Amino acid sequence: MGELRGEPLTPALIAEIHRIVTEGTLDDPATAGRPQLPGEERVVVMDMEGNVLHAPPPAEQLPERMEALCAFANGESGTSYVPPVVRAIVVHFMLSFDHPFVDGNGRTARVLFYWSMLNQDYWLTEFLSISRLLKRKQAQYGRSFLHCEQDEGDLTYFIAAQLGIISQAITDLHDYLDRKVSQTRNLQRAVSALAGHLNHRQIALLQNAIKKPDARYTVRSHSRSHNVTVQTARTDLQALEGQGLLTRVPEGRGFAWLPVGDLRKVLGLSG
Template sequence: MPLTGIDGTEFGICMVDAVWESLHRIDQAAAGDVLADEPSVAAGNRDRYIVSSLIEEAIASSQLEGASSTRSEAKRMLLTDRPPRDRSEQMILNNYRAISRVRDLARDELPLTTETICELHRVLVVDAIDDPADAGRIQREDETRVWVSWPDGSHDEQRLHTPPRASELPGRMEAMCAFANGESDDGFVHPVVRAIVLHFWLAYDHPFVDGNGRLARSLFYWSMLRSKYWLAEFLTVSSILRLAPAKYARSFLYTETDSNDLTHFVLYQLDVIERAIKELRTYLQAKREEVREVEEMLAGRAEVNHRQRSVLATALRDANADFLIAGHQRKQSVTYQTARTDLLGLAELGLLAMRRDGKSYRFLPVPDLVDRIRGLGKSED
């Protein structure tokens, strides 16, 4: 690897069978737009899943760095656009915005530059850093260099890593960007390995006063998305890292203390990615079963006819679906009055929301459609 340690020793990776096997499985599962044909991820639900994944990643990544907000409160803040109430919530909001920015950069196929990294850092730490002047600024030679520590159970902290001198940071940042963009003369590096090394590199150099961990994980997502691993949009890697933060820290330490052998860190991160993919598959399977269960439930409800069940089946699979009376009339080959009665009936049951659209009405799925369907007729029971 073009990355060198503070003593000038090059980092390297031993591409053992376990690495290739894991990369092969990730390629099969995550390369390309593999969810395009997933029936439970229609256009509307797809966007909702991405937003949900972004929220979970923003929360977990911030909690890894010390944010103390509860998941429920943080999620409520992001979903309702409530202003953050403290520094922890500000960290989570910033992380959400940074990851969203990373998605845009990857989709626009923009190269990584020092300026882009500094911009992302500003987004990550605005209003959540001791000195606002430190936002988006690489450390200078005339200031005390930050170092990585780990609590040892006392009032002191154990120093785990001393990063390179501040005078080296501009050159190391240029080299990192060249590596990230595939411009350095390093031969073929598997895209997933490149993303993992980029994650390690930023964390190792620790160029900023604060927020380096969050930034490193954001760059990992940028690299994965830039290499067309679009499933990464749905993965929440930090939520898995947060379950065993000490193991995450040790994967850095093992690499540095074993002659700069990145194999330790790469293997650990590959395992995390595979676990995140497995969690996503489990979630999608649960959503498929949920839709099937609700559809079976609807079949036994006398207050919903077969045409209305067809509307609800579409709504369950696509949260952004909308229905017009004229469109429902044509699809079901019924009179306008019958189509109107169908959609108004679903609105009266609380299953569709009715919005005026010019001279006509548009009917949309309610956000808690599944729960509303499950609650049908319970009052009578």
Template sequence: MLKKIQNESIPTIVDTKKRYSHWDKIRHLKTPNKFDSIEQYWHFIKASRLQQQKLLPFIENFSFILTDDIQEKIHQIDSKMHGSVEAKNINENKDRYIVGSLIDEAISSSQLEGAATTRKVARNMLKHNKPPENRSQQMIYNNYLAIQFINRHKQDDLTPSLILELHAIVTNNAMDDAVDVGRLRQDNEVNVVDNRTGATLHHPPDFQELPSRLKILCDFANGNAPDYFVHPIIRAIVVHFALAYDHPFADGNGRTTRALFYWVMLKNDYWLFEYITLSTHIKKAQIQYDESFLMVENDDFDLTYFINSQLKFIQQSITGLFDYIEKKQQQAQDASNLLSAYLADGKLNTRQVILMSHAVKHPGASYTFAGHQISHHIGYATAKSDLEKLAKLELLQQSKQGRAFIFIAPNNLEQRIKAYK
């Protein structure tokens, strides 16, 4: 029967609609005509997958299959990395995009772990360099520092000590027991629980195995294993899964895991990943994200499910970045047109034009030296000069809030700009 089926060229590792589906999906499909039951069809798919799987050097024998769909998605990501990135002129506004992406990734990654604060409040805290006021804000602030840490160490080999240092940054002042900050868990009391139902989804490995498991993960992340080529994007995704599976810390596992994904991508010269906010898209589809972990564990550690899921989030993140850039470039062009007289006289620089484009749309908005400094990745003296000049030109109203100067967008700002000759 099996030989006859193979000769008739029906789908093998994918279902009849060319999807790499789990048994939970397959069992609800109509049985293909060439099979006696849906169970027989599933066994045939599984046998076909076993012939094509690539084993990974982890204790549980993680594996994956390089499907046509995965290869196509990786090619699309690589093409955008090396093609349309230049066309979008990201580097012209590199600092501004990096700062915005760092803030958004820090917020979304922390919210995935339960941080309860609004994006507006969190952005205000980070942009104006305000100290965290509660644990949720502390988590977001820590994530912001962690992503910067990853960027500074992107050329270094990953080591267990570097991972512990990263965890210490992620969890500083944000754990129930401060002794757990920056150290591996000391017991087996940590489980992955469904926040909606309270059901236990995953029992991580024994805590005594963690040092050796972390060494295996680092060897893989650094490209020292296996003895065949693993595409850097696949490697980063596997690192993401492996650390999440081990759950080596009492808390802060998710935030540390997602930061390490970025580390692997940046180490392999995928510089575009400085700008994308993967956690934003994971947060929008957290149920599917959680399900992809479960499908792997319930199907002989076949990571293909998780790889497919993560590639979708990566593609969404890149699309979101390009949409953001296009929107910002249009806003900058509109602002340049509106402020053309000031630009012609050399009275405004690009940073000031960007700020003015925001101020025109947000009468009453306030700006500070620290916020402007962080938004544009500039020094304090430059930020101070930018805002004071805008006040001198009467485009912003200078005031004082406590001991700090603030600069407010007047309600008639557009009229003031148009009146300039």
């Protein structure tokens, strides 16, 4: 999505986004990137009991409605000032309401939300997990959509619900970053305590092993990574094995070293 953030929204770009997000998932691959056509039976939104929750506009109206959506998204519709996040939410709603494709409309609408936020320089949006939260709150999402239809198109319900989702996503991101900062600090303290016993190459290897518990290290790979002789690389690895930080296993005609299963615990790291 990042590479498209500077592109103006067009029906062709929406079609391309739909092709990307539905690749390999559609019953009929020929419908990827193609809005429904006049004469085709429109795909409606139904609940688990088969009741129609939303009947989208006729296919004959889709070209004009897609152009209107793009004009609004690009700020070319002549409307008064619209807060950027509200514009992005309304773009999401418009695509979902028009339901132009046979399938994948929800995925396409969520990508358009990201596009709109990034296009308006809200770069942090790229790191927010909106889709995960929407899946957890599908009932709330559906109710907010229906309330808009039942109240003469008042989008307040949908906007309020989406703002709640975005707020939770920001909180989740902050919590994630706090955890990562704490883990990094703990790792730095643990490694610092070993600094008197290990060289900088061994410390770098342990930092990598903490991040990648499934990593495998060989004399050749360690030698290349740090531009040292094979003998020096072997000495480094054997020393870490001797301190109970790596486990040696046969590999081909030689050996590989793996992080011990409880490396974080051995280093005194939490989590």
